[in-house]
Amino acid sequence: xxxxxxxxxxxxxxxxxxxxxxxxxxxxxxxxxxxxxxxxxxxxxxxxxxxxxxxxxxxxxxxxxxxxxxxxxxxxxxxxxxxxxxxxxxxxxxxxxxxxxxxxxxxxxxxxxxxxxxxxxxxxxxxxxxxxxxxxxxxxxxxxxxxxxxxxxxxxxxxxxxxxxxxxxxxxxxxxxxxxxxxxxxxxxxxxxxxxxxxxxxxxxxxxxxxxxxxxxxxxxxxxxxxx
Amino acid sequence: xxxxxxxxxxxxxxxxxxxxxxxxxxxxxxxxxxxxxxxxxxxxxxxxxxxxxxxxxxxxxxxxxxxxxxxxxxxxxxxxxxxxxxxxxxxxxxxxxxxxxxxxxxxxxxxxxxxxxxxxxxxxxxxxxxxxxxxxxxxxxxxxxxxxxxxxxxxxxxxxxxxxxxxxxxxxxxxxxxxxxxxxxxxxxxxxxxxxxxxxxxxxxxxxxxxxxxxxxxxxxxxxxxxxxxxxxxxxxxxxxxxxxxxxxxxxxxxxxxxxxxxxxxxxxxxxxxxxxxxxxxxxxxxxxxxxxxxxxxxxxxxxxxxxxxxxxxxxxxxxxx
Numbered sequence: 001x002x003x004x005x006x007x008x009x010x011x012x013x014x015x016x017x018x019x020x021x022x023x024x025x026x027x028x029x030x031x032x033x034x035x036x037x038x039x040x041x042x043x044x045x046x047x048x049x050x051x052x053x054x055x056x057x058x059x060x061x062x063x064x065x066x067x068x069x070x071x072x073x074x075x076x077x078x079x080x081x082x083x084x085x086x087x088x089x090x091x092x093x094x095x096x097x098x099x100x101x102x103x104x105x106x107x108x109x110x111x112x113x114x115x116x117x118x119x120x121x122x123x124x125x126x127x128x129x130x131x132x133x134x135x136x137x138x139x140x141x142x143x144x145x146x147x148x149x150x151x152x153x154x155x156x157x158x159x160x161x162x163x164x165x166x167x168x169x170x171x172x173x174x175x176x177x178x179x180x181x182x183x184x185x186x187x188x189x190x191x192x193x194x195x196x197x198x199x200x201x202x203x204x205x206x207x208x209x210x211x212x213x214x215x216x217x218x219x220x221x222x223x224x225x226x227x228x
Numbered sequence: 229x230x231x232x233x234x235x236x237x238x239x240x241x242x243x244x245x246x247x248x249x250x251x252x253x254x255x256x257x258x259x260x261x262x263x264x265x266x267x268x269x270x271x272x273x274x275x276x277x278x279x280x281x282x283x284x285x286x287x288x289x290x291x292x293x294x295x296x297x298x299x300x301x302x303x304x305x306x307x308x309x310x311x312x313x314x315x316x317x318x319x320x321x322x323x324x325x326x327x328x329x330x331x332x333x334x335x336x337x338x339x340x341x342x343x344x345x346x347x348x349x350x351x352x353x354x355x356x357x358x359x360x361x362x363x364x365x366x367x368x369x370x371x372x373x374x375x376x377x378x379x380x381x382x383x384x385x386x387x388x389x390x391x392x393x394x395x396x397x398x399x400x401x402x403x404x405x406x407x408x409x410x411x412x413x414x415x416x417x418x419x420x421x422x423x424x425x426x427x428x429x430x431x432x433x434x435x436x437x438x439x440x441x442x443x444x445x446x447x448x449x450x451x452x453x454x455x456x457x458x459x460x461x462x463x464x465x466x467x468x469x470x471x472x473x474x475x476x477x478x479x480x481x482x483x484x485x486x487x488x489x490x491x492x493x494x495x496x497x498x499x500x501x502x503x504x505x506x507x508x509x510x511x512x513x514x515x516x517x518x519x520x521x522x523x524x525x526x527x528x529x530x531x532x533x534x535x536x537x538x539x540x541x542x543x544x545x546x547x548x549x550x
Contacts, residue, residue: 083450086458167451168416168443168460178444181419 007193010186021174027194029170033161037093038154041100046146049108053142054134056113063109066102074099075163082167092164099160100153107149111142143214151206158198162191172198285313286501289326289335292319295384295469295526299339299493301536302525302543306513309550310505318536323349331373336501337510342366342379343489345496357486363494375502377495377510380517382469385491386426387480388415389466391456395479402482403435406463410437416452416461419444426488434487439463453478468519471527493517509549516547 010016017023052059077095085091115138123137139146162173175191178184211219286307290300297318304314317335320326327349329335342362346354346369356365359379366376388403395401398409406413421427422442431437443460445451448467453476455461466473468480468491495510525543528534544550 079450083454087455087460165444166446168445168455174444178419178422181444182423 003189004193006185007189010190011193013186016190021170023194026170026172026174027198030158030161030164030172030195030198033092033096033164033169033171034154034157037096037100037157037161038150040093041097041104041153042150044097045101045104045149046108049105049146049149050112050134050139050142053109053112053114054130054138059109059113063106066105069098070102072098074160075166078163078166087167091167092169095163096157096161100157103152103156104146104149107145107152108142111145111149112138114145115141140215141218144210144218147206147210147214151203154202154206155199158202159195162195285315286336286506287315287317287334289317289320289329289338291323291326291338292321294529295522296339298525298529298536298539299522300337301540302513302517303337303339303495303510305537305540306509306544306549307506309544310509312506312509330496330498331371333373333498333501336498337506338496340376340494340496341384341491342376342494343385343491345376345494347489357489359490359492362490362492366494373499375497375499377497377507378514379490379492379494380514380522382493382517382519382522383491384467384469384493384519384522385483386465386488387468387483388431388463389456389473389478389480390463392477392479394462395481400479400481402484403431403437403487404484405481406437407435410439410463413439413462414441414443414460415439415463415465416443416445416455417465418447421465430487434485469523469526471523471530474523474527475531493522512549513544513547516543516549 011023048062052062074095077098078092081091081094112134119137119141120133123133128136161171162176164171165173165177172191172195175187175194179187179191288300288304288307290297300316300318304316307314320329320335323344326335326338330338342359346356346362346366350366351369354362354365354369356362363376363379370376388406390400398405400406400409415428417427422444424430428439428442431439443455445455445461445464448465448470452461452464452466453470453472456464456466456478457476466478466480470478472478473480493514495514497506497510521543525539528539528542529536541550
């Protein structure tokens with residue numbers, strides 16, 4: 001049997017959709033483990049990225065730190081925290097926040113730093129304050145890249161939140177880890193398939209978000225840029 | 229009978245032919261009176277290595293984890309002290325690697341655990357639980373070239389373990405004592421404990437226990453210990469010789485009704501390589517080997533990084549076997 005037939009058989013077994021620890025419950029739990037880390041990472045990384053991009057100060061340092069930060073093994077950090085912190089909220093939250101920060105930070109920085117100097121000049125020439133330049137010109141222009149950063153982080157987190165199950169919590173990782181432990185491939189393949197489906201839904205969500213929040217002019221420009 | 233099968237064994241051990249030939253010549257001369265041979269060898273063995281050529285030679289092997297290597301070292305040193313010529317092959321691998329080697333005699337002695345030896349290698353369908361039943365099943369089902377000697381009281385088995393504080397507060401000694409408390413306790417164990425026959429279902433059937441919740445963790449590893457210490461779970465499945473039982477003051481509850489199958493330390497031996505000296509020596513070691521002693525030795529090796537040979541020598545000396 002192939003991966004897909006294992007996965008399909010398990011996902012389409014109706015018993016798996018009812019009762020405690022069923023698929024819908026674990027999907028909800030899984031999303032629960034994704035939202036908070038993303039929110040915290042965005043609250044840290046977007047302002048930091050804007051400040052660095054706007055001032056240009058400490059850019060090389062922060063970008064290098066953020067990039068090397070990506071080498072921190074999430075599962076290792078989780079177990080370390082479980083052993084030293086015990087089983088608090090921080091134990092699963094911190095590794096996912098650490099995972100989510102670099103893409104948002106780097107993309108926000110690149111987006112803000114890459115705003116056309118002529119546009120910045122014009123904004124300054126119009127008498128905008130620093131705050132106005134950032135919020136009304138630079139950030140809107142950087143928004144497509146900020147969204148790319150958020151999207152990348154969201155997919156990382158959706159795929160990696162499976163590790164919450166490693167410390168006895170729920171989420172889709174529960175199916176994968178329990179399945180492995182009892183040599184049942186159905187839940188392992190099915191759980192993995194559901195994670196992939198969630199990740200694709202996240203992609204779609206960000207496509208819609210991109211449409212809603214990026215100014216029409218920028219989108220038109222991007223389209224123009226592509227055809228040129 | 230003994231001599232004939234021993235010669236057959238030599239044919240199989242081409243790789244260590246030289247040592248084996250020496251063993252054969254000595255054994256054929258002493259097989260009729262092996263007890264007197266052992267007595268004389270032990271009385272003159274101030275330096276056991278010096279008279280190796282005139283005694284039997286065996287290979288003590290071990291699986292690839294610290295406790296097993298330690299046990300192999302204990303066996304090897306005890307045999308050396310009785311003048312048996314011993315070589316060791318530690319850290320061979322998992323059971324599927326070393327078991328065939330004992331079966332054909334390249335390894336003569338390996339420390340085993342009777343319960344898993346039976347259900348993983350010898351008879352997968354066995355439901356024997358107690359030490360006596362497991363050993364009887366092993367004696368009946370082992371291949372003809374293999375034999376198990378006396379089991380040690382020491383067990384490295386699953387156990388329901390609680391913190392010292394919980395044990396004192398609720399006066400817990402055995403799993404049965406959990407009856408009034410289980411409904412308020414979270415139980416931590418590896419994920420498969422949920423479906424294993426000696427897991428959730430076994431505890432309910434054997435002791436009538438239903439825990440408040442089940443928290444899937446790891447196999448008696450750092451997460452399980454941390455969860456116990458943290459109060460995330462109040463009871464957990466911990467192996468009885470896990471060093472943290474000593475360092476973190478945990479209490480493994482007794483299992484008088486054998487929910488978990490016995491896991492006594494037991495030497496698995498290649499029959500043709502045995503003689504009375506070897507068998508008596510290993511049985512004497514096993515008689516002194518309690519779970520508590522093994523736990524202390526594991527702790528010395530794993531937590532305090534003492535060498536296998538130092539820890540083994542210390543145990544044998546305390547037991548009067550060196």
